[in-house]
Amino acid sequence: MVHLCKYDQISNRPFYRIVAAYNKRARDSKYIEQLGSYDPLPNIYNEKLVSINSGRIKYWMGCGAHSTKPVAKLLGWLDVLPNSLKQRWRRLMAEKLTLNSLATALVDRDAIRGGAANGFLHASRRKKQTSFW
Structure with a gap:
């Protein structure tokens, strides 16, 4: 052992x-x-x-x-x-979290500068209007 x-x-x-x-x-x-x-x-x-x-x-x-x-x-x-599955999962989630935070930081930066992503963000955040009648 x-x-x-x-x-x-x-x-x-x-x-x-x-x-x-x-x-x-x-x-x-x-x-x-x-x-x-x-x-x-x-x-x-x-x-x-x-x-x-x-x-x-x-x-x-x-x-x-x-x-x-x-x-x-x-x-x-x-x-x-080799790492256990739990350790691999934690490492994968940590990498995914850092990638997501980097992506949101880049999108926020473009939104502040008024870049091309600005119009995309506003269009995606709009609620679709649906009529029931």
Whole structure:
């Protein structure tokens, strides 16, 4: 099993090792091999530091080792393993949201300048008049 192992050298400062260990052992017990490290607190550049040995992680996954959800999320962010469908969906929705916001900003800019899109906006916002009789 590939999971996070807490490294308690400094109090009030979480730091984790990414390790390959037997699945029957406790989280912080003896492990087979250290595969990387993860520092969840952002540094002065607002970065969370992750270092991995991708070759060894792929080796252990190929041997049949499973990863925990936090490790799978980290490996998905680093493009070592494919993301889950949920993560793909969130990324797709975020891209769609940014594209929609850019499109509305461009349309608003054209409307303010009085460009060609101005007439299109007014025509599309008009209500169609229908008579019932």
